[in-house]
Amino acid sequence: MEFVTAIVSSAYQFGDAFAFLVLSACGLAVIFGMMGVINLAHGEFIMCGAYMTVFAVNWGLPLPLAIACGSLFAGLVGMVIERLIVRQLYSRPLDSILATWGVSLIASQGTLILFGPTMRGVGTPLGSFTVGALSFSYYRLVLMATALAVLALLYLVFTKTRFGVLARATIQAPHMANALGVDTSRIYAYTFGIGAALAGLTGGIYAPTMTMIPTMGTTFIMEAFVTVVVGGADVFLGTAPAAALLAVVKASLTSWQGQLAGQIGLLLAVIIVIRLLPKGITGFILKDRA
Amino acid sequence: MTVRLLQATMLACAFALSGAAYAADPIKIGVLEDQSGDFAAATIGKVHAIELAAEEINAAGGIAGRPIELVVYDTQSDNNRYQEFMRRVLQRDKVDVVFAGFSSASREAYRPIVNQFDGLAFYNNQYEGGVCDANMIVTGAVPEQQFSTLIPWMMETYGKRVYTIAADYNFGQISAEWVRNIVKESGGEMVGEEFIPLGVSQFSQTIQNIQTAKPDFVVTLLVGAAQASYYEQAASANLGLPMASSVNVGQGYEHKRFTPPSLANMYVTTNYIEEVDTPASKAFLEKFHAKYPNEPYVNQEAANSYIAMNLYKQMVERAGGSTKRDDLRAELAKGDVCFDGPSGNVCLDPKSQHMSHTIFLAKVGDDHSISFPKVWENIKPYWLGDAGCDLTQADPDEQYTPSNPPTKQ
Structure with a gap:
């Protein structure tokens, strides 16, 4: 029984870390991988989704619908910001970093002014289950399932749908795609919207487990960037394996020596991976194939 | 002459005014x-x-x-x-x-x-x-006001096995040292201690470390809104242990911000709260x-x-x-x-x-209402x-x- 408990516990901790890394990073990875834009307002899209979710719950929507609502809202906000700001800067990637950072400052400070320093959360649903001497939260299993579902859905959207084909064509050869009649600016807007909506989904689904404050997005940022940097440009070849690798490092170090060791391990892993694989795991896999 | 007088009066007035301004x-x-x-x-x-x-x-x-x-x-x-x-x-x-x-x-x-x-x-x-x-x-x-009162009371009420989780900077480290000393002096045992970097918001592993160590109560010295996510996560994993703190409720009013009963059975020594x-x-x-x-x-x-x-x-x-x-x-x-x-x-x-x-021991109830089981005067x-x-x-x-x-x- 001890042994089973240990196995379940390790699997749960790995899954929990994996879910957090995947969900933190996926929105950032889509926008960076598909468009080459480094979106420093990523954390604020997460916050936006979380706040919208809590508002929706307060209006009486059930939690799953409220999360969808938060995700959708973040996606719409993302498309508006793409239209107004990011679009002007596609040829100036460094300036787009600065601009999105500005957006993030305005968003978190604006939220502070509008909604105050803190807001009451919604409480984690579903309860807990026990294995041996340990008890676990069911909701954490939902987070893990969501992480896998997001990866599967992204794969289907970008490989099996017409939009996905057009999007990849736009990324590979924008001028050629344009010449063949693809409305590339619309594709960019949708892609940015999808990235923002994924961030909003992350915020919405983590909202019941966290403190609602205007800067809540920043607690995701380190993990998000670490995962994208280790993973490289491709969501499937990069983000998923990177999250798995980092989750092993983080969960094992945290259970061995506590949170501090987990954080240090995460950052050390990034330094080592970047030194050995400058283009991340994506670069490693693609080179292997070639 | 009149002009002179007028000037003198004005001068006097100006002095008086500047004096008043001073x-x-x-x-x-x-x-x-x-x-x-x-x-x-x-x-x-x-x-x-x-x-x-x-x-x-x-x-x-x-x-x-x-x-x-x-x-x-x-x-x-x-x-x-x-x-x-x-x-x-x-x-x-x-x-x-x-x-x-x-x-x-x-x-x-x-x-x-x-x-x-x-x-x-x-x-x-x-x-x-x-x-x-x-x-x-x-x-x-300070600790002799908050911990020398709180920790012995908690040990008498709940037992002598103590687990501390604290924010990893001077406040958390030194406060944890105080807790450690008081637990030892009162004949208790520290079954675990973990320091959490500021800004960390995910506590699954910490919760499991606590469960494995089987303490009688947990001393939570967590700081900042990100770390406050601990309570929600501990409640959803059904940790169910009494908590003792010098910073919660009295500072971050977590009992108002979280959905009951995530903060139930939290004990805080504070010199004032609105209740x-x-x-x-x-x-x-x-x-x-x-x-x-x-x-x-x-x-x-x-x-x-x-x-x-x-x-x-x-x-x-x-x-x-x-x-x-x-x-x-x-x-x-x-x-x-x-x-x-x-x-x-x-x-x-x-x-x-x-x-x-005057130190008030505030207890958070299941519905997040506050009661004061003990008050230490002056x-x-x-x-x-x-x-x-x-x-x-x-x-x-x-x-x-x-x-x-x-x-x-």
Whole structure:
């Protein structure tokens, strides 16, 4: 029984870390991988989704619908910001970093002014289950399932749908795609919207487990960037394996020596991976194939 | 002749006016508190409390006839901002006194600057104790007030196996040392201790480490809004252990922000919270809500800031209107600078320049209502004085800890 408990516990901790890394990073990875834009307002899209979710719950929507609502809202906000700001800067990637950072400052400070320093959360649903001497939260299993579902859905959207084909064509050869009649600016807007909506989904689904404050997005940022940097440009070849690798490092170090060791391990892993694989795991896999 | 007379009269009037203007020169009070960032939820109320006190004092004729002028900067929960703004208020704004700081990291960031310019600062926050510095007056509660009461009570009530999770910086580390010492002295056992970096919001593994260690209660010394996610996550994993803390409820009003029962069975020692059921507390709360109807919570730091304003007024007036630090400290050294405030009667201790407190043990119920199973009256901040810090004799500008006490002469 001890042994089973240990196995379940390790699997749960790995899954929990994996879910957090995947969900933190996926929105950032889509926008960076598909468009080459480094979106420093990523954390604020997460916050936006979380706040919208809590508002929706307060209006009486059930939690799953409220999360969808938060995700959708973040996606719409993302498309508006793409239209107004990011679009002007596609040829100036460094300036787009600065601009999105500005957006993030305005968003978190604006939220502070509008909604105050803190807001009451919604409480984690579903309860807990026990294995041996340990008890676990069911909701954490939902987070893990969501992480896998997001990866599967992204794969289907970008490989099996017409939009996905057009999007990849736009990324590979924008001028050629344009010449063949693809409305590339619309594709960019949708892609940015999808990235923002994924961030909003992350915020919405983590909202019941966290403190609602205007800067809540920043607690995701380190993990998000670490995962994208280790993973490289491709969501499937990069983000998923990177999250798995980092989750092993983080969960094992945290259970061995506590949170501090987990954080240090995460950052050390990034330094080592970047030194050995400058283009991340994506670069490693693609080179292997070639 | 008439012209001469008129000129003379005008001159006399001008003199009289300038004299009046001189007498009414405002006393400038610098206020450096976090109004945005990770700590804002707990500290915006401090600024409001200072504004409330300033308004009341000004309406009653100011301090020794001079109005208070507040110079307020938002330090954004950022230690660098504290250093910048502390230089600015002392050098450029030339304030008479500064009210500053939430986290202990921020206090230690600005304290050398206060020493350098030989200013006077009030730190109105509960903290890990030990600051022996003549430039600082501390109105917040310290470990001998919060832990020497709380930990033995918890061990008697729930058992002797203790697990501490603490924020990983000077506050958490030194507070955990206090807890460790008190647990040992009382014959208990530390079954675990974990330090959490600030900004961490995911606690699955920590929760499991706690379950594996099987403590009787958990001491939570978590700081900042991100770390507060712990309670929700521990409740959803059904950890179900009693919690003891010096910072929760009284500072971050988590019982108002989270859905019940995630904070149930939390015990906190605090010198004030808005639930304290005394006429003085009720009157204070009413004044606060009259000025700030949307204030989410009036916490102990707000009460301490309000008390500090009144103590400062008293010291300046007793010193004959002087705002010089040495004149004020001469009054403080008499040992009878006291104030009947929202939390009862409090007095400043000359040796350490810390404040005595009535300590309330607040218990959070299943529905997040507050009850007070025990009250300790008039607990003095004795540790520094007993350990050998005496600011009336020497000013070492140091922060001492139980493992690093003052060297006795």
